[in-house]
Amino acid sequence: MKRKSVILLLTLTMLFSGCTKTSNGEVMDTNPKDTIVDSASSGIVDGSVEVKSYEEMFTDRDLEVGYEESKCVSITLTGNTAVCGEESVLIAENQITITAEGEYLLSGEFTGSIVVEAGEQEKVRLILDDVSIQNDGGAPIYLKQADKVFITLANGSNNTIKNTGEFLEIDENNIDGAIFSKCDLTLNGSGDLKIDSETGSGIVSKDDLVITGGTYDIASAKHGIEGKDSIRIANGNVEISCVKDGLHSDNQDEGKGFIYIAGGNVNITESYEGMEAKVIEIAGGEISIVSGDDGLNAASDNRQATIYILITGGKTTVRAEGDGLDSNGYLYVAGGEVYVSGPERSGNGAIDYEYGGQITGGIVLAAGSGGMSENFGNTSTQGSILVNTQTSYEAGTRITLSTEEGVELISYEPTAKFNSVVVSCPEIEVGKNYVLTIGNDSQTIVMDELIYGEGTGFGGKGQGGMHDRGEWGDKPEKPDMENRPEKQNRPQNENGKEDDL
Numbered sequence: 001m002k003r004k005s006v007i008l009l010l011t012l013t014m015l016f017s018g019c020t021k022t023s024n025g026e027v028m029d030t031n032p033k034d035t036i037v038d039s040a041s042s043g044i045v046d047g048s049v050e051v052k053s054y055e056e057m058f059t060d061r062d063l064e065v066g067y068e069e070s071k072c073v074s075i076t077l078t079g080n081t082a083v084c085g086e087e088s089v090l091i092a093e094n095q096i097t098i099t100a101e102g103e104y105l106l107s108g109e110f111t112g113s114i115v116v117e118a119g120e121q122e123k124v125r126l127i128l129d130d131v132s133i134q135n136d137g138g139a140p141i142y143l144k145q146a147d148k149v150f151i152t153l154a155n156g157s158n159n160t161i162k163n164t165g166e167f168l169e170i171d172e173n174n175i176d177g178a179i180f181s182k183c184d185l186t187l188n189g190s191g192d193l194k195i196d197s198e199t200g201s202g203i204v205s206k207d208d209l210v211i212t213g214g215t216y217d218i219a220s221a222k223h224g225i226e227g228k229d230s231i232r233i234a235n236g237n238v239e240i241s242c243v244k245d246g247l248h249s250d251n252q253d254e255g256k257g258f259i260y261i262a263g264g265n266v267n268i269t270e271s272y273e274g275m276e277a278k279v280i281e282i283a284g285g286e287i288s289i290v291s292g293d294d295g296l297n298a299a300s301d302n303r304q305a306t307i308y309i310l311i312t313g314g315k316t317t318v319r320a321e322g323d324g325l326d327s328n329g330y331l332y333v334a335g336g337e338v339y340v341s342g343p344e345r346s347g348n349g350a351i352d353y354e355y356g357g358q359i360t361g362g363i364v365l366a367a368g369s370g371g372m373s374e375n376f377g378n379t380s381t382q383g384s385i386l387v388n389t390q391t392s393y394e395a396g397t398r399i400t401l402s403t404e405e406g407v408e409l410i411s412y413e414p415t416a417k418f419n420s421v422v423v424s425c426p427e428i429e430v431g432k433n434y435v436l437t438i439g440n441d442s443q444t445i446v447m448d449e450l451i452y453g454e455g456t457g458f459g460g461k462g463q464g465g466m467h468d469r470g471e472w473g474d475k476p477e478k479p480d481m482e483n484r485p486e487k488q489n490r491p492q493n494e495n496g497k498e499d500d501l
Helices: none
Strands: 012-014 019-021 027-029 036-038 073-079 081-083 089-092 095-098 102-111 113-117 123-136 141-145 148-153 158-164 177-181 184-189 192-197 201-205 208-211 215-220 225-227 230-233 237-242 258-261 265-270 275-277 279-282 286-291 296-298 308-311 315-320 325-327 330-341 351-353 356-368 384-393 399-403 408-412 418-424 433-438 441-446
Touching: 073 123, 081 089, 095 102, 113 123, 123 141, 158 177, 177 184, 177 192, 184 201, 192 201, 201 208, 201 215, 201 237, 208 225, 225 230, 258 275, 275 279, 279 296, 296 308, 308 325, 325 330, 330 351, 351 356, 356 384, 356 408, 384 433, 384 441, 399 418, 418 433
Parallel strands: 073 102, 095 113, 102 123, 113 141, 123 148, 123 158, 141 177, 148 184, 158 192, 177 201, 184 208, 192 215, 201 225, 208 230, 215 237, 230 258, 237 265, 258 279, 265 286, 275 296, 279 308, 286 315, 296 325, 308 330, 315 330, 325 351, 330 356
Antiparallel strands: 012 036, 019 027, 073 081, 089 095, 356 418, 384 418, 399 408, 399 433, 433 441
């Protein structure tokens, strides 16, 4: 959880508009509410956030994976050199440099670096067909200059890229990824790519980074995937094990520094923070995150920036040691499914937002520590229940919400210990009773208002404690900021910001 300053309660007006096109071409309405209004005691902030569209995020060429082999420049890799007859391909020991626009078909094994240094307005496509590239002290693929580079994984191909040793300085660029790009980068296709970055990140683009297909297995000593301007995922299978963030975007400029996921499978098995960016939007796909700190973290050095997490579709599962969903701005859930396990420690919460949290659709079941528990706010249009318990339940204990008549609405078995539960689903209505069951314990929840239990998270809205009803009716107390548990040995992220553990 990021260190948060004491804030005034603000007023937010947000407009959601547009629709999203899924990867199979179906159109999905992602306009859950025309206007979102959050009123509070001091100050007014007006803003509008439009849901990003599939067409806006991905071009036709991003999605194009077909090619004619006869029209490609063939490069056969042979140890520390290669065979190619084109003038646009410069071959030296341990380095192959592509200097012109075109499609290049690579195959074979190589020790060294494949460099793209084309014109600033030129587009280059690299087709990997059973390629193995290893580089000691540098990036196996270095995209130094072009307008945009496409890396296509040939159908059925198995490709490996490995960086070993510390990255050596070869020019003015701070190269720190197994695939390192100074330009826009798109990865697609239907083959496999395994990336092992011993001392750096897996894939890095200093502009936009797009994935529309392929299967990726990334192990890295820094970030798994870094797109400075943005990371956009339409499809594919991505598995990441890394030391820093699984997905990381940090451009502070307006309209940049975001993560957008519309489809595919993203499985982050080990990370410091699962995803970090100013804006995180999940419109589809299946996402699984294991993190040593926050699962999803919307953050920025610029406190005036538009910062939010928006979930409109897909299925997101988080196992976090820090906050599960952490926004240093706003948190919006308008669709999809979200399941959070953790944290187990009281200094963090399964849900944490600074200015406002709202649910208008979808399913959320978050189980974590009750010390910093937080529910969605009163601007929500869907019911949400927060219950803190006197019992600490073991990982694997089943949580079920049912109607009073015994119809099960939602259930989940968290993978971490917990004594606080937030549950929301479309079936929750004001004026009805529900039964929340945790293991062998049950309690009837009387929904006389839309939000049942309003915890006070550090930096949150502080709207009072949970309603005192039933055997679990212990009221979440406002955190003691003066005597908050100290956080020792806090790691520093790329921007030098201090992260709570």
